[in-house]
Amino acid sequence: MTISSSGPSTSAADEAKRARIRASLARRHLTERIFKGLGVAAVVTALALVGTLFWMVISKGYPAFTQANVALEVYFDPEIIDVDAAPVRAAGQSDADFRAQNLAWQRQVTLANWNAIVEQAVRDAAPAGFEIDARSALALVETGERHRLRDLFVANPALLGQRVPVEMLASANTDNWLKGTINRDLEDSRQQLSAQTRALADQLLENGTISFKFAWHIFTNVDSRSAPASAGLAGAFVGSLYMMLIVILLAVPIGVASAIYLEEFAPKNRWTDLIEVNINNLAAVPSIVFGLLGAAAFIQYFGLPRSAPIVGGLVLTLMTLPTIIIATRSSLRAVPPSLRQAALGLGASKTQMVFHHVLPVTLPGILTATIIGVAQALGETAPLLIIGMNAFVASIPATPFDQASALPAQIYLWQGNENRNFFEARTSAAIMVLLALMLALNAIAVLLRRRLERRG
Known part of the structure; x- marks a missing residue:
């Protein structure tokens, strides 16, 4: 009868294998903890930086x-x-x-x-x-x-x-x-x-x-050079509202319609590829270039009034269009193909499939991207300076064709005022008003998205 001697060696090999597994698990767990820690640190750092920014603006602006x-x-x-x-x-x-x-x-x-x-x-x-x-x-x-x-x-x-x-x-x-x-x-x-x-x-x-x-006169008065203590944001605020109204009326329908056509109806050929490449490139063009384009096209060629919300709105529309088109196309691509196939299989036409089945699903994403694009346009300054929105206008515009300033341009003007001791706080107060308006737009986007998602 032969007695096997492999028992102890097998046990030692298993133990070594288990040790390697435990070491590997420990390394993986350590890597996971490090990654989570870096993620938490990144979030905390971002929140700390945002909090510091808001604290600096509020502490300077509330007086x-x-x-x-x-x-x-x-x-x-x-x-x-x-x-x-x-x-x-x-x-x-x-x-x-x-x-x-x-x-x-x-x-x-x-x-x-x-x-x-x-x-x-x-x-x-x-x-x-x-x-x-x-x-x-x-x-x-x-x-x-x-x-x-x-x-x-x-x-x-x-x-x-x-x-x-x-x-x-x-x-x-x-x-x-x-x-x-x-x-x-x-x-x-x-x-x-x-x-x-x-x-x-x-x-x-x-x-x-x-x-x-x-x-209260900060919100009810217009800018003033002869009486700086009574200077307010009413003219710039109304000018910004007119510009945003023009952006919403032009950029949103044109951008969404362009995205729907390119994604759902346009043939896939070299021309549509060229259009897509140019749209992506336009999204990365500096905003000041759009200001130069607006000054050349709308003011010099078409003869629109300088320093008017209509020109600012058209320039911001051109700047916002690529963002809306790209975001809308991304939302359309996220719809599963099975939804399109099911609609077509039940006898719906392509137009019915797009507008009755695909768009209702993508509406929350399109709406959110649109409002975020409009909020981004609200804070743009460089193109407005090029078209003369930094002019001193001591009146509230009655129509989009009247001369007016805008909140970003008004902040720029107050920051350069010679009475720095007084207007430094007033500049931060204007920044607070602009941030409040942008946060309100973003909050509206979030609320509408949640409401539409629950309804869907």
């Missing part, structure tokens, strides 16, 4: 949403406002004659020394015995407030000879001084306000005559 206001008691002095009585329409007087008479009276009111009214109101608010010259007194209040007093008087001529409490905007330099954005230790020659104005501003803030309130 701009509060503005120093001066509560003054204004005396509409008849000796200063030496004008005739407001015209009263006579019996049988025509509308044109009364309008001309009223305009002549308003011109007479405008010629009154409203700076003297503001100066006297500031002197009345100063503490007893406080001496201040006329220029220093006027420097406390925004220059545009004298026009507001004039408008109050035109609207109610009965104010003549009365004392009325009026809350006025403090000047940009006064706002800087009170918020501490100006170094108080600088010598007088380097300060933007005189020593009298600075001292009076501190005292009025201490006794409550000056207070900080929410600056």
Whole structure:
């Protein structure tokens, strides 16, 4: 009888094999943990960078949403406002004659020394015995407030000879001084306000005559160079809305229709291949090139008005079209072929198959890509600068053909303003408004996508 001696050696070989397997599993598990750790680190880093960006913008921008206001008691002095009585329409007087008479009276009111009214109101608010010259007194209040007093008087001529409490905007330099954005230790020659104005501003803030309130005028006023403290984003905001309306009305239907034709109906030949290559190349073209194209084609050749939302919208449409076409085609390609085959097998035509079966499935993806493309176009700056959207326009556009600015261009203008102490915060506030609008568009895209996916 022979006894096999392979038992111990077989056991040792199995043990070695199991050891190699355990070592291999340990390496694989270690690699997996390292990969997960790198993924988590990448996500945390990205969130930290985004959070840092938002924190920097918000921390610099939120002070701009509060503005120093001066509560003054204004005396509409008849000796200063030496004008005739407001015209009263006579019996049988025509509308044109009364309008001309009223305009002549308003011109007479405008010629009154409203700076003297503001100066006297500031002197009345100063503490007893406080001496201040006329220029220093006027420097406390925004220059545009004298026009507001004039408008109050035109609207109610009965104010003549009365004392009325009026809350006025403090000047940009006064706002800087009170918020501490100006170094108080600088010598007088380097300060933007005189020593009298600075001292009076501190005292009025201490006794409550000056207070900080929410600056609603950022959203309701247009840009202003003569009265920077009252500058707002209304004109740029409406200009951006007009441009986005044009992009949605043109880029979305043209882009989606082009993608459907190229993906579902166009024959596969060298021409369609050339078109596809050019579309992909256009998606990578720098945005400033589209601005040059828009300036050459729409302004010089077609004669459209410069610095108008219609031109900006057309330029952004050209820039957004490749993105919408590529995203729509990707959504169409993701539809399984079995859906198309089933529709055709049941007797549907190709057009019915595309519009009744394929498009409803791809609609969430198409809608999301479209809104994201529009949101990207909203933040573009370079093409708008080329076509003149950075022009100073102190009005709200009534139509897309009127001159206007846009939010990115307004941010560019404010960033280069000479009063950096004041407009640095105002620039960050404008960035916050632009980011809020873009986040709102992205949120709408997400909500619509989820809703359409549940419905589908």
